Amino acid sequence: xxxxxxxxxxxxxxxxxxxxxxxxxxxxxxxxxxxxxxxxxxxxxxxxxxxxxxxxxxxxxxxxxxxxxxxxxxxxxxxxxxxxxxxxxxxxxxxxxxxxxxxxxxxxxxxxxxxxxxxxxxxxxxxxxxxxxxxxxxxxxxxxxxxxxxxxxxxxxxxxxxxxxxxxxxxxxxxxxxxxxxxxxxxxxxxxxxxxxxxxxxxxxxxxxxxxxxxxxxxxxxxxxxxxxxxxxxxxxxxxxxxxxxxxxxxxxxxxxxxxxxxxxxxxxxxxxxxxxxxxxxxxxxxxxxxxxxxxxxxxxxxxxxxxxxxxxxxxxxxxxxxxxxxxxxxxxxxxxxxxxxx
Amino acid sequence: xxxxxxxxxxxxxxxxxxxxxxxxxxxxxxxxxxxxxxxxxxxxxxxxxxxxxxxxxxxxxxxxxxxxxxxxxxxxxxxxxxxxxxxxxxxxxxxxxxxxxxxxxxxxxxxxxxxxxxxxxxxxxxxxxxxxxxxxxxxxxxxxxxxxxxxxxxxxxxxxxxxxxxxxxxxxxxxxxxxxxxxxxxxxxxxxxxxxxxxxxxxxxxxxxxxxxxxxxxxxxxxxxxxxxxxxxxx
Amino acid sequence: xxxxxxxxxxxxxxxxxxxxxxxxxxxxxxxxxxxxxxxxxxxxxxxxxxxxxxxxxxxxxxxxxxxxxxxxxxxxxxxxxxxxxxxxxxxxxxxxxxxxxxxxxxxxxxxxxxxxxxxxxxxxxxxxxxxxxxxxxxxxxxxxxxxxxxxxxxxxxxxxxxxxxxxxxxxxxxxxxxxxxxxxxxxxxxxxxxxxxxxxxxxxxxxxxxxxxxxxxxxxxxxxxxxxxxxxxxxxxxxxxxx
Numbered sequence: 001x002x003x004x005x006x007x008x009x010x011x012x013x014x015x016x017x018x019x020x021x022x023x024x025x026x027x028x029x030x031x032x033x034x035x036x037x038x039x040x041x042x043x044x045x046x047x048x049x050x051x052x053x054x055x056x057x058x059x060x061x062x063x064x065x066x067x068x069x070x071x072x073x074x075x076x077x078x079x080x081x082x083x084x085x086x087x088x089x090x091x092x093x094x095x096x097x098x099x100x101x102x103x104x105x106x107x108x109x110x111x112x113x114x115x116x117x118x119x120x121x122x123x124x125x126x127x128x129x130x131x132x133x134x135x136x137x138x139x140x141x142x143x144x145x146x147x148x149x150x151x152x153x154x155x156x157x158x159x160x161x162x163x164x165x166x167x168x169x170x171x172x173x174x175x176x177x178x179x180x181x182x183x184x185x186x187x188x189x190x191x192x193x194x195x196x197x198x199x200x201x202x203x204x205x206x207x208x209x210x211x212x213x214x215x216x217x218x219x220x221x222x223x224x225x226x227x228x229x230x231x232x233x234x235x236x237x238x239x240x241x242x243x244x245x246x247x248x249x250x251x252x253x254x255x256x257x258x259x260x261x262x263x264x265x266x267x268x269x270x271x272x273x274x275x276x277x278x279x280x281x282x283x284x285x286x287x288x289x290x291x292x293x294x295x296x297x298x299x300x301x302x303x304x305x306x307x308x309x310x311x312x313x314x315x316x317x318x319x320x321x322x323x324x325x326x327x328x329x330x331x332x333x334x335x336x337x338x339x340x341x342x343x
Numbered sequence: 344x345x346x347x348x349x350x351x352x353x354x355x356x357x358x359x360x361x362x363x364x365x366x367x368x369x370x371x372x373x374x375x376x377x378x379x380x381x382x383x384x385x386x387x388x389x390x391x392x393x394x395x396x397x398x399x400x401x402x403x404x405x406x407x408x409x410x411x412x413x414x415x416x417x418x419x420x421x422x423x424x425x426x427x428x429x430x431x432x433x434x435x436x437x438x439x440x441x442x443x444x445x446x447x448x449x450x451x452x453x454x455x456x457x458x459x460x461x462x463x464x465x466x467x468x469x470x471x472x473x474x475x476x477x478x479x480x481x482x483x484x485x486x487x488x489x490x491x492x493x494x495x496x497x498x499x500x501x502x503x504x505x506x507x508x509x510x511x512x513x514x515x516x517x518x519x520x521x522x523x524x525x526x527x528x529x530x531x532x533x534x535x536x537x538x539x540x541x542x543x544x545x546x547x548x549x550x551x552x553x554x555x556x557x558x559x560x561x562x563x564x565x566x567x568x569x570x571x572x573x574x575x576x577x578x
Numbered sequence: 579x580x581x582x583x584x585x586x587x588x589x590x591x592x593x594x595x596x597x598x599x600x601x602x603x604x605x606x607x608x609x610x611x612x613x614x615x616x617x618x619x620x621x622x623x624x625x626x627x628x629x630x631x632x633x634x635x636x637x638x639x640x641x642x643x644x645x646x647x648x649x650x651x652x653x654x655x656x657x658x659x660x661x662x663x664x665x666x667x668x669x670x671x672x673x674x675x676x677x678x679x680x681x682x683x684x685x686x687x688x689x690x691x692x693x694x695x696x697x698x699x700x701x702x703x704x705x706x707x708x709x710x711x712x713x714x715x716x717x718x719x720x721x722x723x724x725x726x727x728x729x730x731x732x733x734x735x736x737x738x739x740x741x742x743x744x745x746x747x748x749x750x751x752x753x754x755x756x757x758x759x760x761x762x763x764x765x766x767x768x769x770x771x772x773x774x775x776x777x778x779x780x781x782x783x784x785x786x787x788x789x790x791x792x793x794x795x796x797x798x799x800x801x802x803x804x805x806x807x808x809x810x811x812x813x814x815x816x817x818x819x820x821x
Contacts, residue, residue, distance in 0.1 A: 071723060096725030106720025110738045110814045120724050152814045168724070178723075346681035408750065409797030411757040414774050414790030421783035497671030501761070504778055514673055515764065522680065529674035540669045 018047040018208040019082040019175035021068065026077035028063055028233070036075070037063045038233030045225070047082075047175075050202060050209040052223035054216055055256070060233030061212045065178050068210065069098045081176060096120050099169030099177035099207070103184040105161050107153040113139075113164050114149040120172040138167040141204070143197065159190040166198070170205065177209045183218070195221055216257055220245070220264055228253050242268055246331070265331060266295035271311050274330050276320025279310065287312045290319055298327050349523035350530060357524075360513075361531055367508040368535065371427065372495045375434035379491060383439045384484065387446025391480070392472050400447035407440030412498040416505045425506030430499070437498055438491040445487025449480035482551040489543035496536050510535070605782050612784045620773055620785070625792055628769040631759045632800075634691055636752055639698030646699075647706035648732070657707065664700035672697070672761045680765060690762035690769075697758055698751040705747025709740025742815055745808040749801050756797040770796075 023043040029036040038060045045051040053061040066072045068079055070091040079086045086094055107116050114135045121131045139146055142163040153161055162182060169177055183191040195218065202209065213219055219226045220241045228236045228244070230252055237249040245265040248254035257264065272290045287310040288297055301309060301324050308323045354361060390396045416433045423429040453476045461475045503511035513520045513528035520528070601609035613621065643664075650656040667675070675693045683689040713736050721735045737744075763771030770793045777786025809816065 069723060071719070092725040092727045092730075094725070095723055100720065100723030102716060102720060102723070104714070104716030104719075106714070106716035106718075106723075108717060108721070108735060108739075109714075110735075110812070119726075123725055123730070152817045154814070155817050165720075405749075405753070405801065406798070409753045409757065409794055409801065411760040411770075411774075411790065411793045411797075413760040413763075413771060414786075414793050417774050417778050417786050418790050420778065421786055493669055497669075497673075500671045500673045504775075511673060514677055525677050526681070529677040532674040533670040533678070536669050536671050536674075537666065540665075 017173065017175050018206055020047040020080075021045040021051075021176060021208055021210065022078075022080040022083075023064070023067075024078040024080070026064070026067060026079060026233075027075045028060070028067060028072065029075045035232060038067075041077075041229075041233050041235055043227055043235065043238060045208055045210060047208050048206045049224040050211060050222055052211045052213060052219040052226045053229060054213055054219040054226055055229035055236075056231070057214060059229040059231050061214075061229050062180055064229070064233060065180055065210055065212050068176070069095045069100060069178060071095075096123055096172060097174050097176075099171075099174040101162075101165050101169045101177070101179040101182045103181040105153075105165040105182075107161055107164060107168070109153055112150050112152060113144075113156070116153065116164060117168045117171050119168060124172055126172075134171060138170060141170070141201065142167045158186055159194060162186060162194060163197075166201070170207075175208060177207045179209060179211045181213055182211075184213070184215075191218075198222065217264070220268065228256055262331065263295050263298075266298055266327065267293050269294045269330060271297055271322060274322065274326065276311055276322055277308070277326060279318055279321055286310070287316075287318070288322070289314065294327050294330060297322055298324060346522055346526060350526035353520075353523040353527035354531065357527070361510070361528070364508060364510045364512055364528075365531065365535065368496070368499055368510045368532075371431060371434070371502055371507055371509055372492070372499045375431045375499070376438055376488075376492055376495050378431075379435045379438035379442055379495075380488065382435075383442035384446050387443040388450050388472070388477070388480070388484075391447045391450025391452075392468075392476060394451055397447070397451065401444055404440035404444035407437065410437065412437060413501055413504070416498070416501050420505045427507045430502040430505050430507035433505075434495050434498060434502075438495050441491045441494065442487045445490070446480075446484050449483030449487070450476050452483070453479045478552065482547060485543070485547040485550050489540070489547055492543055493536055493540050496539050497532075500532050602782070602784070607783065608787055609784045613788050616785070621788060621792060624768075624770045624773050624789060625796070627772075628756070628759055628793070628796065631687070631690060631694065631762060631769050632752065632755050632796075635694035635698060635755045635759070636748070638691070639695040639751060639755075640702050640748065642695070643699050643702030644706055647703050647710065650703075650707055651710045651736075660703055661700070664696075664703055667696040668700040672758045673764060676762060676765045685765050687766050687768060689765045690759070694755050694759060694762070697754060701751045701754070702744075702747045705743045705750075706740065709743030709747075710736050712743060713739045738812075741812050742808060745804055745811070749804045752800050752804060753797045756793060756800060760793060 021044070023041055026038060026041045027036055028038040041060075041064060043051070043064075053064060055061050063072060067074050068081075068086065070086055070089075074087075081094075081098075107113075108119070111119075114132075117135045117138055118131045121134055126134070135149065136146060139149060144160060144163050144167070148156065148160065148164075153164070156164065165182065169179075183194050186194065199222065211219075211222055223241055225238060225240055226244050227238045230236045236256075237244060237253045239247075242265060244253070245257055245261045245268070248257055248261070254261070270290070271288065271292050271294065274294065286300070286304065288300060290311050290313050297309060301307065301322075306324055308321045311319045311322050313319055387400060390400050412433075415436060416430060419429045419433040419436075423432065450472075457475055457479065458471060461471045466474065499507075499509045500511035500514060502509045503515045510528050510532045514525050514532070517525050599609065599611040602612050646656070646660050650660055670678070672693065675696065676689060679689045679692055683692060717735065717739070718731065721731050726735065759769050760771035760774055762769055763775045770789045773785045773789035774793075777783055777789065
């Protein structure tokens with residue numbers, strides 16, 4: 001693979017270039033440590049998907065992520081990026097092809113926002129005009145006003161800085177993005193916004209993203225697939241969010257996703273996904289928008305004496321009715337949930 | 344090295360003279376440092392406690408460093424005449440800014456969370472000062488004292504040109520003592536300064552609570568507010 | 579040198595009671611006219627020599643300290659020995675160090691420079707190293723993660739961020755050397771130490787005071803210039819912080 005070819009040389013970047021990532025029997029033992037940080041991890045991330053690594057602190061999730069761009073070198077095993085081993089690449093060259101976002105962001109304090117974003121394109125020897133154009137494009141992509149380009153990082157808010165961090169990681173249009181708790185240090189409201197923005201962004205750029213967090217809710221919200229790790233980098237379960245919530249593989253996973261996993265699962269679906277009951281005359285406690293999550297709809301009904309709700313579209317036109325029974329039935333669409341204590 | 348062999352012979356042959364001059368040297372240095380401490384520490388601590396006068400307290404040492412010791416002693420001679428007191432005044436002028444700035448920075452820079460917590464527990468201002476700020480500031484205050492002591496001992500060597508007695512008497516009088524004598528005295532001065540440095544480094548360590556054993560560093564680099572050199576190395 | 583004699587005769591010993599002004603003749607506390615009369619033959623040459631002594635010492639000292647600091651930045655084990663040796667040199671009183679070098683390098687400018695350089699090392703080494711070590715870990719991590727090589731990391735991230743600490747060290751070292759260079763007069767009759775020492779040995783004090791004042795002025799101006807240099811080199815340290 002040609003490391004220079006990280007973005008199109010003409011026209012607007014066509015984002016959908018993504019790479020698949022495969023970890024095969026990866027083991028990492030730090031020198032002097034009594035036990036390996038990662039014992040034997042095998043994991044495949046299909047191109048264009050968001051894989052969230054989640055687990056308690058010390059489970060090796062950050063280590064696993066840093067093995068990919070060789071910030072740490074593995075002890076044994078293989079890591080393949082689009083089928084090619086990362087171990088055969090020179091680390092600096094490899095890393096220029098992989099976007100990298102960390103919790104502390106690590107913007108260069110002595111460079112302007114524009115220069116920060118331009119870092120990798122310049123390392124790759126892009127021409128000046130192309131870099132300038134790319135920087136403007138990226139600032140727009142992460143919804144930052146263009147006049148911030150000439151500011152220094154110290155002049156930005158935390159949320160703005162993290163947006164710059166994401167823009168900087170995307171600068172050379174890398175096929176893979178590594179994100180290590182990128183929103184961990186940001187207040188909950190701004191974090192939710194940044195998560196939403198990341199989802200929108202991902203719809204446009206369709207990168208392969210490895211996202212590390214300790215927050216299971218963040219994992220459920222962002223991940224196409226979630227890998228739950230336990231201590232020693234052991235993969236406890238690797239599944240799409242809904243499956244993870246519906247069928248935790250064992251006690252550890254069940255405990256980690258929380259006793260409210262049923263509610264979390266409800267939060268993944270909206271009323272629009274459900275086949276509603278027909279309207280009948282003697283309804284209804286109130287009405288609810290069809291875009292509401294099942295979780296919020298259930299909550300409304302619980303707060304209001306378990307009376308059915310009328311579901312309306314954005315124009316207020318009634319579409320049907322929803323009841324708690326209907327919602328609970330919706331959870332059964334998926335394979336039956338084995339009792340975690342029985343497995 | 345022949346010259347140094349002769350120098351050590353000179354030391355061996357003139358212990359009485361060297362001892363007397365060493366005592367003079369120490370008396371001069373001790374008096375100057377003592378007075379400088381008595382003036383600078385209360386002032387620096389008070390200003391630091393009140394968070395007042397940072398510009399003056401910090402810049403006084405930058406200006407102080409710019410004063411050439413030889414010129415200062417000489418001008419002291421020009422203004423006040425020759426003798427112990429005048430050289431001592433010059434040495435006080437040199438030591439004062441170092442001690443002041445360190446005392447100020449030490450107290451002013453005490454972790455404000457600790458100070459807030461102390462206030463929150465109901466300590467009065469003087470209790471905050473004595474029970475929280477001073478113990479935490481002590482290592483840095485001592486760093487200033489240590490720098491001042493070594494500086495004054497070094498500069499007291501120059502007292503000879505201004506009529507006070509010190510080991511410098513021999514160094515500046517090559518006509519009488521010849522090169523071996525000059526070298527011998529220079530060795531004694533160097534040893535004296537190093538012993539003082541080590542002694543005060545030990546004292547500084549002793550007054551540093553184990554919880555905050557700072558990396559040893561003299562005052563000069565602290566004075567311009569350099570970033571903390573203590574950071575773990577890159578893995 | 580035979581030509582020296584008439585020259586020496588043409589330069590009268592100071593104070594010149596025959597030709598000097600009233601102030602000089604009456605041995606006033608400070609005589610401006612002496613300063614203007616002897617600016618060209620005494621003070622300016624001494625000032626220029628002083629500048630040379632200082633500049634050479636700072637340039638050499640910085641070169642040595644910089645290389646040592648880069649090495650210690652790579653290999654932490656070097657720090658302690660370098661600090662011990664440079665700290666030892668820094669502690670030796672200047673008058674003693676100048677004399678201790680005489681057996682090796684004689685009564686020469688070299689002796690003066692060796693001693694002055696040795697006084698800059700501790701400060702410049704420690705500040706440079708502290709500046710490099712003070713680069714936030716996350717900035718280093720991000721830089722490596724984006725694919726900067728070790729060399730690119732050093733030259734385009736770590737050193738620029740270390741600049742404030744490095745310049746702070748240069749300020750201290752420069753001012754210290756300007757002050758200590760006066761003591762070099764005991765081994766080589768150059769720099770502002772020469773008129774200070776000459777003034778010390780006569781009752782007429784203008785020469786001493788003028789040279790001493792020049793020395794202080796030089797130190798303050800050099801310090802100011804270095805502050806300006808830092809402001810130009812590190813614009814990011816002056817931006818208004820907003821959160």
